[in-house]
Amino acid sequence: MTVQTERPPSGPVDVAKRDESGPAGPRPRAASRAAALTPYLLLLPACAATVLLLGWPLLKDVLLSFQNLNMAQLIQHVTEWNGIDNYKEVLTGEDFWRVTLRSILFTAVNVVLIMILGALVGLLLARLGKRMRVMLLIGLVLAWAMPVVAATTVYQWLFAQRFGVVNWVLDKLGWHSMADYSWTSSQMSTFFVVTVLIVWMSIPFVAINLYAATTTIPGELYEAASLDGAGAWKSFTTVTLPFLRPFLYATTFLEIIWVFKAFVQVFTINGGGPDRLTEILPVYAYIEGVGNQHYGMGAAIAVLTILILLGLTAYYLRIVLKQEEEEV
Amino acid sequence: MKRKLISAIGVAGMMISLAACGGDNGDGGDKAGADGYAGETLTVWVMDGSSPDQWQKDVAAAFEKQTKAKVKFEVQQWNGIQQKLTTALSEENPPDVFEIGNTQTPAYAKTGGLADLADLKTEIGADWTESLNESSIYDGKQYAAPWYFANRVVLYNKKIWAEAGIKDTPKTRDEFYADLKTIGEKTDAEPIYLPGQNWYHFVGLTIGEGAELVKKDGDKYVSNLADPKVAAAMETYKKFQALSKAPKDKDEATPQQGEVFGKGNVGAFIGMGWEAGIAIEANKKIEKEIGYFTIPGATADKPEGVFLGGSNLAVAAGSKKQELAKEFLKIALSDKYEGELAKLNGVIPNKESLQSNLKGNVVAEAAAPAAAGGGTTPLIPEWAAVENAPNPIKTYMTAVLNGKSPAEAAAQVEDEFNKRLAQQQ
Numbered sequence: 092m093t094v095q096t097e098r099p100p101s102g103p104v105d106v107a108k109r110d111e112s113g114p115a116g117p118r119p120r121a122a123s124r125a126a127a128l129t130p131y132l133l134l135l136p137a138c139a140a141t142v143l144l145l146g147w148p149l150l151k152d153v154l155l156s157f158q159n160l161n162m163a164q165l166i167q168h169v170t171e172w173n174g175i176d177n178y179k180e181v182l183t184g185e186d187f188w189r190v191t192l193r194s195i196l197f198t199a200v201n202v203v204l205i206m207i208l209g210a211l212v213g214l215l216l217a218r219l220g221k222r223m224r225v226m227l228l229i230g231l232v233l234a235w236a237m238p239v240v241a242a243t244t245v246y247q248w249l250f251a252q253r254f255g256v257v258n259w260v261l262d263k264l265g266w267h268s269m270a271d272y273s274w275t276s277s278q279m280s281t282f283f284v285v286t287v288l289i290v291w292m293s294i295p296f297v298a299i300n301l302y303a304a305t306t307t308i309p310g311e312l313y314e315a316a317s318l319d320g321a322g323a324w325k326s327f328t329t330v331t332l333p334f335l336r337p338f339l340y341a342t343t344f345l346e347i348i349w350v351f352k353a354f355v356q357v358f359t360i361n362g363g364g365p366d367r368l369t370e371i372l373p374v375y376a377y378i379e380g381v382g383n384q385h386y387g388m389g390a391a392i393a394v395l396t397i398l399i400l401l402g403l404t405a406y407y408l409r410i411v412l413k414q415e416e417e418e419v
Numbered sequence: 420m421k422r423k424l425i426s427a428i429g430v431a432g433m434m435i436s437l438a439a440c441g442g443d444n445g446d447g448g449d450k451a452g453a454d455g456y457a458g459e460t461l462t463v464w465v466m467d468g469s470s471p472d473q474w475q476k477d478v479a480a481a482f483e484k485q486t487k488a489k490v491k492f493e494v495q496q497w498n499g500i501q502q503k504l505t506t507a508l509s510e511e512n513p514p515d516v517f518e519i520g521n522t523q524t525p526a527y528a529k530t531g532g533l534a535d536l537a538d539l540k541t542e543i544g545a546d547w548t549e550s551l552n553e554s555s556i557y558d559g560k561q562y563a564a565p566w567y568f569a570n571r572v573v574l575y576n577k578k579i580w581a582e583a584g585i586k587d588t589p590k591t592r593d594e595f596y597a598d599l600k601t602i603g604e605k606t607d608a609e610p611i612y613l614p615g616q617n618w619y620h621f622v623g624l625t626i627g628e629g630a631e632l633v634k635k636d637g638d639k640y641v642s643n644l645a646d647p648k649v650a651a652a653m654e655t656y657k658k659f660q661a662l663s664k665a666p667k668d669k670d671e672a673t674p675q676q677g678e679v680f681g682k683g684n685v686g687a688f689i690g691m692g693w694e695a696g697i698a699i700e701a702n703k704k705i706e707k708e709i710g711y712f713t714i715p716g717a718t719a720d721k722p723e724g725v726f727l728g729g730s731n732l733a734v735a736a737g738s739k740k741q742e743l744a745k746e747f748l749k750i751a752l753s754d755k756y757e758g759e760l761a762k763l764n765g766v767i768p769n770k771e772s773l774q775s776n777l778k779g780n781v782v783a784e785a786a787a788p789a790a791a792g793g794g795t796t797p798l799i800p801e802w803a804a805v806e807n808a809p810n811p812i813k814t815y816m817t818a819v820l821n822g823k824s825p826a827e828a829a830a831q832v833e834d835e836f837n838k839r840l841a842q843q844q
Contacts, residue, residue, distance in 0.1 A: 163530035165509045252666045276668050366814050382807050
């Protein structure tokens with residue numbers, strides 16, 4: 092149950108509840124009108140906040156993406172519309188497509204690792220005794236509660252070339268060529284560090300959700316399964332998994348979004364380097380936009396990023412909406 | 420099963436929050452300073468390490484005495500300064516006066532963010548050294564005032580050099596290399612700390628070779644990194660870098676090379692004189708061990724080429740305190756305080772007549788011989804974009820240090836370099 096309420100803004104949650112309270116029984120007319128208005132009034136603050144904090148920046152971003160906005164224009168506050176020039180330049184350039192492909196692969200690898208490891212930890216939580224479970228939960232929550240920049244800084248220290256713990260340990264273990272290894276010197280080693288960081292930070296969310304989901308499975312089902320002669324594996328695939336499926340869907344897609352826009356981790360570890368080889372879409376948008384002071388171009392990349400993410404998650408939205416229709 | 424719909428909407432919400440990342444160009448400023456209050460306060464941005472506390476205190480006192488207004492110094496870091504400055508200049512309350520690197524000045528002059536200082540030049544700038552004032556002039560107009568200039572020297576640990584049995588400081592590049600080798604052999608110390616991306620030193624080497632980083636192609640500038648002279652400069656850099664354990668993909672500020680040197684196990688590093696302060700702050704005991712010498716060139720009669728770094732002071736065109744800002748410049752750049760800055764920091768002042776302040780300053784005496792052969796990156800508005808991270812010249816350096824030939828590395832970064840030089844303004 093916790094799955095849906097953990098991360099999204101609170102607004103949409105209210106939206107869905109509205110339908111249920113709508114068709115109430117017969118009432119006096121005036122009172123019913125007031126009653127009909129109440130939910131909308133209650134919705135207002137959440138909607139206003141959403142429009143203000145998300146809608147407005149989104150609109151600004153779209154507007155910026157049709158402008159030629161560089162140092163001079165920004166400083167002098169002049170607006171130079173340039174139509175779809177920014178989009179043309181981005182979409183015809185080779186860079187954008189390379190970065191897009193890289194972003195998708197990066198997201199795929201991370202999400203697969205997060206889901207597998209997170210699910211395993213979640214199932215472990217369900218099996219542990221009370222004391223160990225509390226210990227593990229505390230550990231998970233601490234990892235989860237760590238601010239992103241703080242966690243990234245710690246990882247930078249861990250993987251530092253000269254005085255990093257990781258290199259020191261590898262050296263002590265007899266792997267002497269790692270003593271002065273620069274983790275940020277190549278594309279793959281940088282991605283390795285970023286991936287370890289992101290997976291580490293994401294496991295708690297998945298694990299706690301899945302643990303919560305397993306608590307909703309009635310124990311009788313396992314009894315029935317064992318009476319029918321199901322082994323551990325069989326009862327896992329026939330009882331546990333079907334119950335967990337909706338939770339797995341929801342968490343997977345939340346993780347896709349979360350990893351896809353993991354700007355802070357990638358940017359802080361190595362600034363998208365070496366040689367711009369670890370830039371994913373949000374980092375690319377930042378470096379082209381803010382870094383190169385080409386703000387209109389950055390905005391165009393950001394808009395395209397949202398469209399790509401919409402495309403990636405459209406499949407999920409579709410199956411969810413379809414199920415919804417069937418069940419109504 | 421409403422919760423599926425809920426989560427679907429949640430997913431959509433998360434995606435939209437992406438927009439907040441892309442569209443944020445830093446509105447909603449955070450300007451400090453009590454603007455518009457009785458007893459005005461002038462905000463002045465100075466770069467990290469450029470002006471000593473003593474100087475700031477003295478100038479502030481003189482300024483307050485003369486104008487009854489207060490001055491607030493805010494120290495900025497070089498990394499990422501352009502983005503910060505652009506944003507600040509676009510805001511309601513920009514810093515009134517700010518320090519700006521000489522290589523960055525033309526680009527900002529072109530944006531219209533800098534106030535015209537023609538009258539200041541007439542009033543106090545008649546005897547500014549012409550070559551130092553060059554970067555402040557764009558399109559025939561005076562957009563900034565030259566403040567100070569400096570070039571890199573070798574800072575060395577006397578104790579380690581004595582331990583290696585070296586008696587005199589080197590006079591040629593080969594001697595320098597041989598000395599560092601000796602240190603490597605005879606002591607436990609790292610002979611030199613030279614990270615792979617100390618690009619200011621690399622620019623100095625290219626100047627020493629007589630190479631240009633960009634060339635004209637028709638009416639636009641393009642990369643000239645493929646020039647064999649640039650390659651020769653890079654080979655020199657590589658030879659010395661091989662003696663260092665410093666990371667090949669980091670610049671001199673990450674970690675601060677002064678801090679590494681301060682640990683006392685490094686023979687030398689190439690840096691600004693004031694970086695000694697960083698070392699001393701990290702380790703008080705290192706103070707008496709630090710020595711300075713001119714970066715030796717190929718032959719004894721001519722020191723190595725150096726990047727003549729420098730800073731100008733500019734007034735924001737958007738500042739509401741134009742007059743007060745000019746009053747500040749008149750005081751800060753007066754012979755008294757310009758001389759004090761030269762004396763305290765060992766930097767080259769903006770007038771020939773103030774050079775006497777450098778007498779007896781060990782840093783300045785080590786730096787001075789090379790200054791004559793110093794140069795800058797091209798003083799064109801297009802240049803500023805090149806310095807934005809990831810700086811293609813730094814990429815070039817790391818590529819060569821990691822085994823690519825200079826020609827290959829030049830080809831690798833050429834597209835990026837040209838793109839930045841051609842960037843729409």
